[in-house]
Amino acid sequence: MTAILIDGKIFAADIRARVADHVARLKQDHGLTPGLAVVLVGEDPASQVYVRNKGKQTKEVGMTSFEHCLPADTPEAELLALIDRLNAAPAVHGILVQLPLPDHIDADKVINAIDPAKDVDGFHILNVGRLATGQKAMVPCTPLGCLMMLRDRLGSLSGKRAVVVGRSNIVGKPMAQLLLRDSATVTVAHSRTQDLPAVCRGADILVAAVGRPAMIPGGWIKPGATVIDVGINRVPAPEKGEGKTRLVGDVDFETAVEVAGAITPVPGGVGPMTIACLLANTVTACCRDSGLPEPEGLTA
Helix, strand or coil: CCCEECCHHHHHHHHHHHHHHHHHHHHHHHCCCCEEEEEEECCCHHHHHHHHHHHHHHHHCCCEEEEEEECCCCCHHHHHHHHHHHHHCCCCCEEEECCCCCCCCCHHHHHCCCCHHHECCCCCHHHHHHHHCCCCCCCCHHHHHHHHHHHHHHCCCCCCEEEEECCCCCCHHHHHHHHHHCCCEEEEECCCCCCHHHHHHCCCEEEECCCCCCCECHHHCCCCCEEEECCCEEEECHHHCCCCEEEECCECHHHHCCCCCEECCCCCCCHHHHHHHHHHHHHHHHHHHCCCCCCCCCCC
């Protein structure tokens, strides 16, 4: 048996098309254009590429992109003042501060300075608490993308045994909360979990989000399980030439694809969904701000 590949590029393109359609209707019917502000501090090359992609895709779906690139030595107070201005700006419906931030800036203080209604990353402590208690929240983009893929593949998640390997605030914990909300039976596993292979083998849904290349082999996967690999790890690829690298997930794809029922590849699986869900969250924030119905199929 070879697993069905869950193609994140195709799925994300569909999400972006639905976002663009909703944006066009907001403009036509209500004179509203959703706006996303992205703030980058410093010159981290990976972050610069990511911010450029966000800006490009924001414009492609018809939204307004506000990009703020600040020097690495920007004082924390200056960054907080910018966030205050963006919080007060009516044209800005979503605010994202690109992480990581330079060491002299307190990331938690910055995240919690964002208006929770504009926190399209879903990292503000109020949104974390709302998600945990089943209230309406802004949901982190990567877990939201994973949830959309799972619903599309499996329909109802009710009663499914789900194992999330990894307990980060960005993916593991919110992923577990979303699966619980969809009535899955959820286990959060991590580096201290006893007999991790056995725990994984009990999962109908296995979400890997630990940041360790090819940590989960096919032998840990229940036959027919749906595997969502969130890991993006760069490893040496001498076959491509000296000093070259390639991307791999947290799951050993070659062995897992022989056992799983469906699996996301790396690259091309969860990755493309993150920016697509960021755009979806911005549209949702715009609709909530204006008291309009939220876009169907684009929220948790």
